[in-house]
Amino acid sequence: MNGIGGVIAAVLVAGAQIAAVAVGGPLLVGVMRKVRCHIEGRVGPPIHQPLRDLRKLFSKQCMRPDQASWVFGVGPVVLVATAVLIAAISPLATTHPPLGQTADFFAIVFVLLLGSVALALAALDTGTPFGGMGSSRAMTIGALAEPALLVAILAMSIPAHTSNLPALVRIGLAHPQLIASPERFLALGSFLVVILAESGRLPVDNPSTHLELTMIHEAMVLEYAGPDLGLVILGESMRLALLLGLLVNLLAPWGIADRAGAAALVIGLGALVGKVVVAGIVIATFEVFTAKLRLFRLPELLAGAFVLAVVGAFTALVVR
């Protein structure tokens, strides 16, 4: 695996993962909507409706607030670009993604944060009250979710002696008893809460609300239209797919390609899609039976996630 052949193989793997996330992300949102509608006794839009929406948005005229600076236009591009980078280098379909050695969990978290910050800044650039409202709330939740996330990473990294993501997944494959260990479960529980918070799902934020004063994410992107809005929606669904993909691969790595080769990669992609869809269905089902929490009750939820992660870290130290 070196020379030009290696580079081409790496580009192909990266391309496959990016394509899977870019197409799979909107489809995942479609599946989750469908599941929700099904349980609520409605028919619901077809699963590929989000993709159709994107096509429609990308063919529309670009429209921006008159006072906004270049930051408003760059925000969604950065959001999607960070998701694309993470999709390329994370262990989603294979445990040997290109540049996998630099796919540190800590680095991935901060690349994701770059996307969130870009969107929060763009929201403030609109000069409307709603932009500021969404931005302020999103940054507050992000700040409170951060400790839980990093300590969860620490708890998972202690037994593995590394915070490199592909290595964490590989160790799970080689030593299944590490996955069944309490610290992994505690840390992944905490990670799941953080995923719900970061991707604006219930009980943190209601993705289908447009009620002015309760919304967080929708308030931030209220002024976007046309292709800009398309990028925002694409970026958000990619992030959801990415985070769920990482979660399922840390929880159940089986099926992921551990060797080079096209067949293994295809199986890996199939396994990824299957696992993420199951995770999406579970979350969508959970959302049907949950109400949104008040904004000022959220710190308690995130503090709970933090405690889970800290207990996980201590367990990892005691059990070692």
Next chain:
Amino acid sequence: MSNLSLVITAIAGLSAAIAGCALPAKTRVHAAVAFTWGACIAALVGSLTVLHTGHAMVLNSSRILPLTGVTMVLDPLGAVFVVVTAVVAIASTLYWLGYASHGLSTRTASAALPIFVTSMLLVPAAGSVATFLWLWELMALSSLLLVLVDQRRREETRSAAQWYAVMTHVGASAILFALVMLSAHAGNQTFAAIRIHAVHLPAAVRNTAFLLALVGFGSKAGAVPLHVWLPKAHPEAPSPASALMSGAMVNLGIYGIVLVGDRLLGGGPAWWWLTVTAVGVVSALFGALHAATSTDLKRLLAYSTADNMGLVLIGVGASGLFATTGHPAIAAIAMVSALLLTVNHAAFKGSLFLSAGSVQVATGSRDLDGMGGLLRRMPITGAVFLVGGLAIAALPPLNGFVGEWLLFQSLLHGLPTSSTAVAIAVPVGVAALALTGGLTAAAFVKAIGVGFLGRPRSEGAATAHEVPRTMQLGAALLAGACVVLGVVPMIVLPALERATAAAVPGAPAHSLRSSVELRLAGLQGVLAPALLAAGLALAFIAVIAIRRLAQRRSHLRLALRRAEPWGCGRELQTARMQYTATSFAEPLQQVFDDVLRPDRDLNVSHLAESRYYTEKIAYRTSIGDVVEHNVYRPMIGAVNAWGQWARGLQNGSVHRYLAYGLVVLVVILAVIV
């Protein structure tokens, strides 16, 4: 030859001060800046030589200072701090050229600024107690003069300078006691002699010296609870001086702690370093929280300095802990991360303070609640602040991220190999690092978003113009350093490893292997900042290209249209309806209500006719410093009360004074007999 650069630095610095003092107003600043650059360049050459060769630079002279003489030893650890100071000083003095017309061209200021810079360049080269204390005091006094520049116009400046003077001298006396105690036991005042004798010192002396040094240097570094001067003096000082104080001077507090703890005493028991880590955690969280809720731009930056120094202290403490538990390799990584965080902080905080000064010049205010839309009016300054703000929020591909990654890695790898105390301290440290990161991101989204984006909230912001070129350039220089250090941190890492080898006993020569990627030696941890940056750039271009392609395929082919923001269909939208810095921070303020204890005041006045109708509602909120209110205010009150009581002794009556004389005489006789 080898010590020539130190001599040139001192002479050039002195000439700059004389030029600033003696020349007429027109040429004063230019001459002072030119000589200061000479001093900086000489110091840079000298310290880079030291870092390259690894040999210390020595200068001994018994003729300069009476009784004690001057001993200068510049080793790789000090050289790192000299380089940082020199670079920040070059950028700040360049900025000063444009800023001088805003009250910084007086004789005092033009003399004090070069002395301040020169003393900071020489402090890390001091090789004996007397030399160190002289230079330290010179640095304190010249910076005090700079804080006082605006005192005729502003009442707050005087009060801030008073706080600074008291805190810096309390710190200096603690340092004095610590160093004098050590040199008395060693019987010699050079650092080299102290280092040899320190091993044989009784534990009580070592502990006292370390704690005193921690107090003294901690107050300089802005460690909570000794930080109170920082959010007062930094905002009131003129911006080039704030940049120097925050980018270079506070670092020397860190240098002092490493100097006494690691170099002179050669490390100590675990509780020393647990204390340092605890102080770091408290400073980081307290500083970040206040930065997230401040509305004064420079006050925000000052609190964020306390936060960053807290992170550095976590690194220093972790390094000491791992060294005591017998893991010098991991201790070395922690120390490199602490030094890298210091270097990074100098770069972004310098650029942030300088561009905040430009904003203050352009809008006439430091209040974020009255700003907005400055990026369109001041594109360069705005871009510099954006880069600095994203760097300090530790976002890749900028420099803050690399330092925090390294700190996280050292904590992660040090954890499984150590004792119970460390096992408790480390997850707490990681949590603090994370919460600080999140709060800092919120603070700087607020500063950038409210200050530079959106619509102007005041007349000053609406009519702002870009500042002179030299000011833009000075700030942009440091912002450029943020980008370079973020993409290719390898260029400074060998130097930091040399410095670490000088500071941490038993550290391996190479704790990191770096080429394109950063690799922890002997451990699993790799980061390739350049590849991450390239990947991000590639993805960014690809997304734009695909978007263009999708647009081209559209049958409409319409150009970009600008329109009024929709705002949920509101008819009337004014700039006043935007979120301000206060409202942005309100959720965080509510969440951390118990720590911040904001002062709220709500006045509802009713119409005379009926209490059911309100005439107006006045709401006021302010966030004071809890430490200042609960620790310092009572202390000041007690001292004042004691002073009032003592005034009763002196009422002007001669009889009473004669009686005092008699009583004292009797007491003395009684004691002697």
